[in-house]
Amino acid sequence: MPITPTDQIWMNGELVAWDDARIHVLTHSLHYGMGVFEGIRAYETKNGPGVFRLTDHIERLFNSAKILMMEIPYSVDELIDATKATVAASGLPGCYIRPIAYYGYGEMGLNTLPCSVDVAIACWPWGAYLGDDALSKGVRMKISSWTRHDNNTMPPAAKTTGNYVNSSLAKIEALKAGYDEAIMLNPHGFISECTGENIFVRRHGRLITPPLADGALEGITQDSVMTIAGDLGFEVSLGQLTRSDLYVAEEMFVCGTAAEVSAVNSVDDRTIPCPGTMTTAIAEEYHKAVRGETDRYKDWVELAT
Ligand SMILES: Cc1ncc(COP(=O)(O)O)c(C=O)c1O
Numbered sequence: 001m002p003i004t005p006t007d008q009i010w011m012n013g014e015l016v017a018w019d020d021a022r023i024h025v026l027t028h029s030l031h032y033g034m035g036v037f038e039g040i041r042a043y044e045t046k047n048g049p050g051v052f053r054l055t056d057h058i059e060r061l062f063n064s065a066k067i068l069m070m071e072i073p074y075s076v077d078e079l080i081d082a083t084k085a086t087v088a089a090s091g092l093p094g095c096y097i098r099p100i101a102y103y104g105y106g107e108m109g110l111n112t113l114p115c116s117v118d119v120a121i122a123c124w125p126w127g128a129y130l131g132d133d134a135l136s137k138g139v140r141m142k143i144s145s146w147t148r149h150d151n152n153t154m155p156p157a158a159k160t161t162g163n164y165v166n167s168s169l170a171k172i173e174a175l176k177a178g179y180d181e182a183i184m185l186n187p188h189g190f191i192s193e194c195t196g197e198n199i200f201v202r203r204h205g206r207l208i209t210p211p212l213a214d215g216a217l218e219g220i221t222q223d224s225v226m227t228i229a230g231d232l233g234f235e236v237s238l239g240q241l242t243r244s245d246l247y248v249a250e251e252m253f254v255c256g257t258a259a260e261v262s263a264v265n266s267v268d269d270r271t272i273p274c275p276g277t278m279t280t281a282i283a284e285e286y287h288k289a290v291r292g293e294t295d296r297y298k299d300w301v302e303l304a305t
Helices: 028-032 054-068 076-090 164-176 220-231 243-247 277-290 295-300
Strands: 008-011 014-017 035-037 040-045 048-052 095-103 117-124 139-147 181-185 191-194 198-203 206-209 236-238 251-256 260-267 301-303
Touching: 008 076, 014 076, 028 095, 035 054, 040 301, 048 076, 054 076, 054 095, 054 220, 076 095, 076 117, 076 301, 139 164, 139 243, 164 181, 181 243, 191 198, 191 243, 198 220, 198 243, 206 220, 220 236, 220 251, 220 260, 220 277, 220 295, 243 260, 251 277, 260 277, 277 295, 295 301
Parallel strands: 139 181, 139 260, 206 236
Antiparallel strands: 008 014, 008 117, 035 095, 040 048, 040 095, 048 301, 095 117, 181 191, 198 206, 198 251, 251 260
8 A cells, every 4th residue: 555655754752754764774673574563543533633542552562572572762651652743743633653663773683682773653644454345345355375473483462573474475365366365374273363454253143353372463453342342242252263163154354453344255255244233333333432432432542632
């Protein structure tokens, strides 16, 4: 998806002009994939741009860094404030936000311990990741021939730049085969997640979503959806799923910051009823929650003013 530039990017403590947010070609993380990042959305609310679950995202960034033994030279609060400042400076009513922490220029080699850590936060306008009609018409999914990383290979709990080699291989394979998105199995053959979304499947009237142990990122949208589903009176739990569970699902959707709640209409050409009633109800609530329109979830929205 093409990027629409905004005026400024926060880099190492200050807002700089978009075109001046440059790095050296020998920047360490560019070579070895040892960066950590987040994808966050701010939505237009009646009180200005509201960043959805900002604190949770920044805390996950720090957890990703902890897994890599990377010391981010800022506090959680400082990066929350920096994110709000970046969104406010853009003047956009809503946007996608990309904070990234990476090993900078100055050291080369696999020992990251002596490396400096740089941090940048950019934001820009971004539409629906899986298409405008992903909720109404649903997306076509394919089980990938690529396996999700094992927990002892590339920890899926850490949102590292390097982890996304695996996701990109699967995404490209699915697109070239005429599908919209790939589903990743873990090394034991259980469903983990998509290339950038968590999966929810309805089986016997209950919603099930794979846990971190099966190779899924602990999605913030996944967590929001579980809360919303519970509040709507739906039975929902973390649980192990096989590909057959998907083929015979009563309904299925995927969710993530970028994709929001997107319905699934087929997996490996087995048709799935779409959009299902639970999917539609949850998507409606999610749509209101992110815009601060539901009192019950108002703490999820942090104003960028
Ligand atoms: C691999 C992967 N799984 C799941 C998700 C969904 O996570 P979240 O809802 O926190 O955006 C993402 C998006 O960040 C992702 O990249």
